[in-house]
Amino acid sequence: xxxxxxxxxxxxxxxxxxxxxxxxxxAFFGGRVGPPLLQPYRDLARLMRxxxxxxxxxxWVFRAAPxxxxxxxxxxxxxxxxxxxxxxxxxxxxxxILFTYLFGLARFFTTAAALDTGSAFEGMGAAREVTFACLxxxxxxxxxxxLIKLSGxxxxxxxxxxxxxAPWTTAAAPLVLVGVGFFVILLAENCRIPVDDPNTHxxxxxxxEVMVLDHSGPLFGVILYAASIKLFVLGSLFLHIALPFKxxxxxxxxxxxxGEMTGLAVAVGSVESVMxxxxxxxxxxxxxxxxxFCAFGFFLLLR
Amino acid sequence: MxxxxxxxxxxxxxxxxxxxxxxxxxxxxxxxxxxxxxxLGSALGMTGALGTLVSGADVTREGPxxxxxxxxxxxxxxxxxxxLVPIFLVPALGSIYGQEYWKQPEHPENGRKLRFFYGLLAAxxxxxxxxxxxxxxxxxxxxxxxxxxxLATTEDDDPAACRSGWIYLVATHLGTICLISLFxxxxxxxxxxxxxxxAESQVTSGAITTIVVLTLLGFGFKxxxxxxxxxxxxxxxxxxxxxxxxxxxxxLKMGIYGMVRITGLLPRLEPWHGATLLAAGTVSAVLxxxxxxxxxxxxxxxxxxxxxxxxxxxxxLGLALLGKSLDRREWIALGLAGALLHVWNHSLFKSLxxxxxxxxxxATHTREFHRLGGLARLMPRAAALFLIGAAAIxxxxxxxxxxxxxxxxxxxxxxxxxxxxxxxxAWPFAALxxxxxxxxxxxxVACFVSVFGSIFLGAARTDSGAHAHDPGKLMQSSMLxxxxxxxxxxxxxxxxxxxxxxVVSGWGAESPLRSPALGDLAPVxxxxxxxxxxxxxxxLLAVFYLRSRRRGPVGxxxxxxxxxxxxxxxxxxxxxxxxxxxxxxxxxxxxxxxxRPQISGLFxxxxxxxxxxxxxxxxxxxxxxxxxTARLILRLRLLQQGQIQIYMLYSLAILIxxxxxxxxxx
Numbered sequence: 001x002x003x004x005x006x007x008x009x010x011x012x013x014x015x016x017x018x019x020x021x022x023x024x025x026x027a028f029f030g031g032r033v034g035p036p037l038l039q040p041y042r043d044l045a046r047l048m049r050x051x052x053x054x055x056x057x058x059x060w061v062f063r064a065a066p067x068x069x070x071x072x073x074x075x076x077x078x079x080x081x082x083x084x085x086x087x088x089x090x091x092x093x094x095x096x097i098l099f100t101y102l103f104g105l106a107r108f109f110t111t112a113a114a115l116d117t118g119s120a121f122e123g124m125g126a127a128r129e130v131t132f133a134c135l136x137x138x139x140x141x142x143x144x145x146x147l148i149k150l151s152g153x154x155x156x157x158x159x160x161x162x163x164x165x166a167p168w169t170t171a172a173a174p175l176v177l178v179g180v181g182f183f184v185i186l187l188a189e190n191c192r193i194p195v196d197d198p199n200t201h202x203x204x205x206x207x208x209e210v211m212v213l214d215h216s217g218p219l220f221g222v223i224l225y226a227a228s229i230k231l232f233v234l235g236s237l238f239l240h241i242a243l244p245f246k247x248x249x250x251x252x253x254x255x256x257x258x259g260e261m262t263g264l265a266v267a268v269g270s271v272e273s274v275m276x277x278x279x280x281x282x283x284x285x286x287x288x289x290x291x292x293f294c295a296f297g298f299f300l301l302l303r
Numbered sequence: 304m305x306x307x308x309x310x311x312x313x314x315x316x317x318x319x320x321x322x323x324x325x326x327x328x329x330x331x332x333x334x335x336x337x338x339x340x341x342x343l344g345s346a347l348g349m350t351g352a353l354g355t356l357v358s359g360a361d362v363t364r365e366g367p368x369x370x371x372x373x374x375x376x377x378x379x380x381x382x383x384x385x386x387l388v389p390i391f392l393v394p395a396l397g398s399i400y401g402q403e404y405w406k407q408p409e410h411p412e413n414g415r416k417l418r419f420f421y422g423l424l425a426a427x428x429x430x431x432x433x434x435x436x437x438x439x440x441x442x443x444x445x446x447x448x449x450x451x452x453x454l455a456t457t458e459d460d461d462p463a464a465c466r467s468g469w470i471y472l473v474a475t476h477l478g479t480i481c482l483i484s485l486f487x488x489x490x491x492x493x494x495x496x497x498x499x500x501x502a503e504s505q506v507t508s509g510a511i512t513t514i515v516v517l518t519l520l521g522f523g524f525k526x527x528x529x530x531x532x533x534x535x536x537x538x539x540x541x542x543x544x545x546x547x548x549x550x551x552x553x554x555l556k557m558g559i560y561g562m563v564r565i566t567g568l569l570p571r572l573e574p575w576h577g578a579t580l581l582a583a584g585t586v587s588a589v590l591x592x593x594x595x596x597x598x599x600x601x602x603x604x605x606x607x608x609x610x611x612x613x614x615x616x617x618x619x620l621g622l623a624l625l626g627k628s629l630d631r632r633e634w635i636a637l638g639l640a641g642a643l644l645h646v647w648n649h650s651l652f653k654s655l656x657x658x659x660x661x662x663x664x665x666a667t668h669t670r671e672f673h674r675l676g677g678l679a680r681l682m683p684r685a686a687a688l689f690l691i692g693a694a695a696i697x698x699x700x701x702x703x704x705x706x707x708x709x710x711x712x713x714x715x716x717x718x719x720x721x722x723x724x725x726x727x728x729a730w731p732f733a734a735l736x737x738x739x740x741x742x743x744x745x746x747x748v749a750c751f752v753s754v755f756g757s758i759f760l761g762a763a764r765t766d767s768g769a770h771a772h773d774p775g776k777l778m779q780s781s782m783l784x785x786x787x788x789x790x791x792x793x794x795x796x797x798x799x800x801x802x803x804x805x806v807v808s809g810w811g812a813e814s815p816l817r818s819p820a821l822g823d824l825a826p827v828x829x830x831x832x833x834x835x836x837x838x839x840x841x842x843l844l845a846v847f848y849l850r851s852r853r854r855g856p857v858g859x860x861x862x863x864x865x866x867x868x869x870x871x872x873x874x875x876x877x878x879x880x881x882x883x884x885x886x887x888x889x890x891x892x893x894x895x896x897x898x899r900p901q902i903s904g905l906f907x908x909x910x911x912x913x914x915x916x917x918x919x920x921x922x923x924x925x926x927x928x929x930x931x932t933a934r935l936i937l938r939l940r941l942l943q944q945g946q947i948q949i950y951m952l953y954s955l956a957i958l959i960x961x962x963x964x965x966x967x968x969x
Contacts, residue, residue: 051855055862057762059679061690064841067848071840075833092826094713098700098833101744105699108748115756115876117862118676123876126756130749131884137745138738145719145734154716203865213863218851222844284888295738302731 004088006254011077014258015228016040018235018265025269040228047221055214057118065113066215066222069106073229076102081157082236083257084246091157096144099156100137103189103230107133114211121203125210128280132195132207135287136185142294143178143185147241149301150174160240170301177297179241184290186238186268188283190231193272195283205280235264305351306362306379309387309433312348315340316394317426320419323407328415334407337418338398341425345395348429352391355384359805363435373438373496381805382567383432385643386560389650390432393552394425396654396781397545403775404661405543417457417543424450424549431557437486437496444482444557448475448525451554454546455538467537470921474534478524478558485517485565503570511569515576518565519583526558528617529587532610533921536598539606540670544661547602548654551609556646559616563639566624567810574730577624584617585739592746593889596753596882597916601660601672604754605653608696611743612649616642618736619711622718623810625730636821637714639810640803645707647799648695648792652704655692655785659685662778663758666771672758673877674767679759681771686759688782693751695789698744701834703792706799710825712740746885753881762872794834796827879914886916894919 020037027034054062079099081087089095111126148154150171151162163171188195191208203210212223239260247253278286319340323333355362359381366375398421407414427450430443452475456468490496492514493505506514520531527535535555539547562580566572591610598604619642626634662685663678664670679686695702718733763769773779792799804821864870886895896917900910917923942953 048851049855051857052852053858053860056859057677057862059686059760061679061760063848064845067844068841071837071844074840075836089829092829094709094716094825095829097709097712098705098830100741101698101700101705102837104697104744104748105694105701108694108697108699108752111748111752112756112760115752115881116760118761118872118875119862119864119870120874120876121865122862123756123881126752127876127881127884130745130752131888134742134745134749134885134888137741141738141741145716145737148716149719149731152720154713217855218848222848291738298734 003085003250007082007085007088008078010082010257011074011229011232014261015232016044016225018231018261019224019228021262021265022269022272025266026273029270029273040224044221044225047224048218050217052217052219054216055117058113058116058214061109062113062116062214063219065109065116066219066226068109070222070226070229072102072106073226073233077229077233079156080233080236081160081240083239083253083260084161085250085253086157091155093153093155095156096154096159100140104133104137106226106230110211113215117214119214121206121210122213124204125207128207128283129211132188132283132287135284135291136188139181139185139287139291139294142291142298143181143241146174146178146294146297146301149298160237161244163241164244174297174300175241177293177300179238181290181293181297182238182241184286184293186231186234187271188287188290189234190227190268192268194275194278194286197272197277200277205277231268232261235261239264305354305358305360305384306364306377306433308351308354309348309379309429310377312344312346312351312391313426313429313433315344315347316422316429319344319398319422320415320417321422323415323418326415328411329408331407334402334414334418337422338402341398341422342395345391345425348387349391351379352384352387355379356381356388356802356805359809361809370438372490373436375439376435376497377433378435378498379433381802381809382560382563385802385806386432386556386646387429389553389556389647390425390428393650393654394421394549396784397421397549397658400548400658400661400778400781401543401545403777404545404665413457413459417454417546420450420453421546421549424454424554428553428557432560435498437489437498440498441479441482441486445479447554447557448479451475451538451550455542455550457543457546458541461541463537464541467534467541471534471538474524474531478521478531481517481521481524482561485514485521488513488517498564498568500568501570506570508573511571512573512576514565514569515572518562519580522558522561522565523583524558525561526555526613526617527587527610528558528583528613529590529610530920532587532591533918533925535610536603536606536918539609540600540602544602544657544664547605547660548657551606551657552650552654555609555613556616556650559613559620559642559646562620563643563810566620566627572624572628574625574628577621577626577628578730578733579621580617580624581621581733581736584614584619584621585736587611587614587617588743589614589739589746590889590892592743592750593886593893594916594918596746596750596889597879597886597893597895599673599879599915600670601663601754601758602657602670604672604750605656605660608747608750609649609653611747612645612653612696615708615711615740615743616645616649618642618740619645619707619714622711622714622733622736625718625733626714629730631717633717633824634714635810636807637710637717637824639807640800640821640825641707641710641714643803643806644710644792644796644799645704648703648707648789651785651788651792652692652695652702655688655782655789656696658778658782658785659689659692662774662782663771665774667768669767672754673879674765675758676761676764676768676872676875677759678763678768678771681768682759682773684773684779685782688779688786689755689759691786691789693755695793697747697751699748700830701790701793701837703789703796706793706796706827706830708740708744709830712737713825715740749882749885753878757876757878757881761875764872764875764877793830794838795831797822797831800825800827883914892919894923 019040114122114126150166196207319337326333361380363378368375427447434440523531595607619638622638695704698704698708715736898913
């Protein structure tokens with residue numbers, strides 16, 4: 001019960017902090033002081049107080065999309081276990097499909113809202129978003145197949161806690177491959193460099209930022225907040241494979257989770273600092289690489 | 304009792320179009336009468352079918368027969384009843400919809416013909432589901448196929464409709480040839496054409512393989528599995544929309560019904576039988592939706608997406624066959640339940656989308672949806688209903704498509720091994736269906752966001768939709784019923800699972816092992832919980848949003864255009880530009896045609912870029928091959944001189960040849 005409460009609080013409160021850490025890391029690499037770590041919270045609070053401006057071409061779909069997106073990422077966050085703890089919603093067989101398709105629902109509404117504005121730029125971003133999803137989804141499911149094969153279960157909690165308990169001679173190679181694949185998916189799905197640059201200033205080259213160009217005020221705040229939760233949720237999925245740590249005391253475990261999440265944000269920030277964004281036409285190649293990594297992991301297990 | 308109800312229903316439906324033939328071709332009375340008869344018959348039949356499903360009864364009945372082969376034998380079991388439900392639902396809603404969509408006074412030349420064959424099609428599909436004898440089945444099958452031909456060519460003055468009608472006619476009869484061979488073969492092997500379980504002692508494994516191959520080919524043509532799909536897009540696109548809904552939502556499923564029925568009769572199967580169907584289903588699903596992405600005709604998009612959905616159904620069924628051959632009861636239960644539920648689901652959301660397409664065509668007089676835009680303002684109800692259908696077809700949580708795909712996913716995951724059977728999977732390659740299904744899901748989102756967005760959202764691209772308006776009450780209510788069905792199955796799947804349990808446990812039930820309860824394999828209660836959670840959370844956020852909106856100022860402005868002062872609606876992303884990025888990933892298999900003009904010089908002339916997506920098999924393979932063959936055969940004309948003397952010479956020459964052959968043979 002107490003763990004569920006902590007899970008819920010972390011899920012709702014912690015994610016914007018990760019954005020702060022990423023920005024701080026990037027500032028560090030750039031030799032700047034950078035905005036304070038808690039700046040994203042201030043930004044969100046300020047956006048929530050602002051008024052709204054709507055484009056005259058938009059309909060209710062445009063207004064509903066941010067709310068649906070936030071609802072889906074929160075529900076997905078209730079399904080995923082954090083560290084060695086079980087998730088607030090008891091895990092059931094097949095919940096990983098629900099988990100993935102909730103993101104599909106969010107994508108449906110986000111891209112529809114982008115088309116609702118009638119702007120060519122936003123259409124462009126939406127087209128990119130749905131295209132990259134066509135590659136990251138099979139990669140994700142190939143990774144799931146590896147985890148299921150290793151853990152013998154397709155309920156998220158047992159599936160994510162199980163793999164490293166298999167003999168490491170079997171598990172290590174596939175899990176490393178899946179780990180690499182999932183990190184690429186994490187970057188792509190959250191629109192980070194090298195797939196998308198959240199700080200770019202040219203509409204032509206954006207993906208996620210361009211889809212939400214016309215959103216303003218509280219609704220834009222909701223979008224930013226939902227995006228950070230998505231980073232948190234997919235990050236915890238990745239951490240189950242990359243750093244499956246379990247100590248003897250729950251309090252230590254919670255601290256470890258916080259540390260791992262912060263570390264992940266630093267890692268994402270470092271990738272952003274040392275790399276440039278790929279050319280848009282090369283992004284599919286990167287994502288196909290992720291599919292192949294996960295698929296090789298699966299075929300290694302079929303020997 | 305249930306069988307009698309269903310039969311009464313079928314008869315009422317079959318004759319529903321007859322009174323209209325004798326009535327004034329400019330009056331509405333015949334159509335209203337037909338609709339009333341159809342709805343009445345469907346209500347009777349639906350009562351019988353649902354009664355059978357709930358009670359799990361299995362009724363057979365034999366009657367007098369007038370042909371040397373076969374017999375008049377009917378059977379109403381849960382499997383037949385399950386397929387009867389969409390047969391009684393969709394045509395009835397379609398006829399109500401047709402009251403406004405295809406009014407007799409507006410279509411005096413073909414309305415009566417349409418209604419005659421419409422009733423006949425619905426009734427013959429009912430008889431196909433009821434037949435317990437091969438020849439009886441074939442007769443019903445042929446009536447169904449022919450009435451579908453006359454419906455697809457309702458507008459027989461339209462050359463496109465006639466052409467696609469011909470292609471359909473050829474394809475369906477290729478399938479019928481396989482089916483005639485199938486039932487003849489069954490008769491030779493077992494001594495009777497009755498569709499009863501075949502005993503182990505009656506067949507060799509070669510005979511089983513023959514039966515399976517003929518079943519997959521014969522019924523695959525009707526279902527539209529790739530590469531047997533070539534007739535489907537044209538026939539569905541050129542029929543009136545409520546007919547398309549019946550063809551796509553119900554008639555394709557009769558192919559699936561045939562596969563389920565015949566494979567259920569066989570005592571055992573080889574693993575590769577199921578694997579073949581699984582592979583064919585996977586290819587159909589992925590390429591079907593990829594082809595849908597490239598279409599510019601709304602109804603062709605829906606038709607190709609039917610191929611995709613039939614592929615998903617075939618994946619589930621293939622998994623069930625694989626489970627039957629390896630004796631894995633969980634695979635059978637989840638695969639078959641997923642496939643059958645998707646049959647219902649597809650008939651709900653695809654009919655909804657076809658009805659909606661009809662409403663759009665009615666309002667804008669165009670099927671080229673890249674000419675539209677911003678219709679959500681003029682047709683708000685149609686937009687909301689289209690959104691439900693589109694989200695359901697993308698298998699998004701909260702609607703029915705998700706539940707069936709979830710069952711199929713769960714079955715496919717189990718091919719990796721279960722806790723009781725750890726890592727001991729006999730067929731791990733079946734699990735490759737999982738990433739394939741994920742691709743299908745993502746592509747479907749791309750496709751339907753593009754369709755929904757370019758029709759209903761943004762600004763109008765041309766003035767085609769300037770006078771658009773929501774469809775009339777009857778059209779709306781028939782769509783609303785389907786939309787509510789989608790939401791009901793998506794939010795509360797438990798009762799449907801109970802009905803599915805009846806069907807699944809009756810399928811190929813010779814095995815001594817009892818199938819595990821579907822409810823234990825598939826905890827659908829959680830789906831309901833999450834559906835409710837999603838609605839509640841979104842509702843809560845909406846309340847917060849509305850409050851915050853009241854607090855701050857709300858302005859309105861033009862869409863951000865990067866400072867360009869004169870944006871026009873034609874600058875919007877069109878569906879083809881939206882999907883070109885995705886389609887590029889599939890270029891290797893789809894071969895889209897593009898016409899790219901050379902632009903040179905400082906002041907280039909006006910030029911146009913064209914791109915369209917032909918069917919890779921029909922337009923690039925079959926039709927060119929056929930016309931080449933026709934040209935070759937044309938050379939034989941040299942022999943055909945038109946002079947009687949020359950023909951006499953041929954006869955003489957052949958006679959001499961025969962004599963010579965006969966002598967040398969001796």
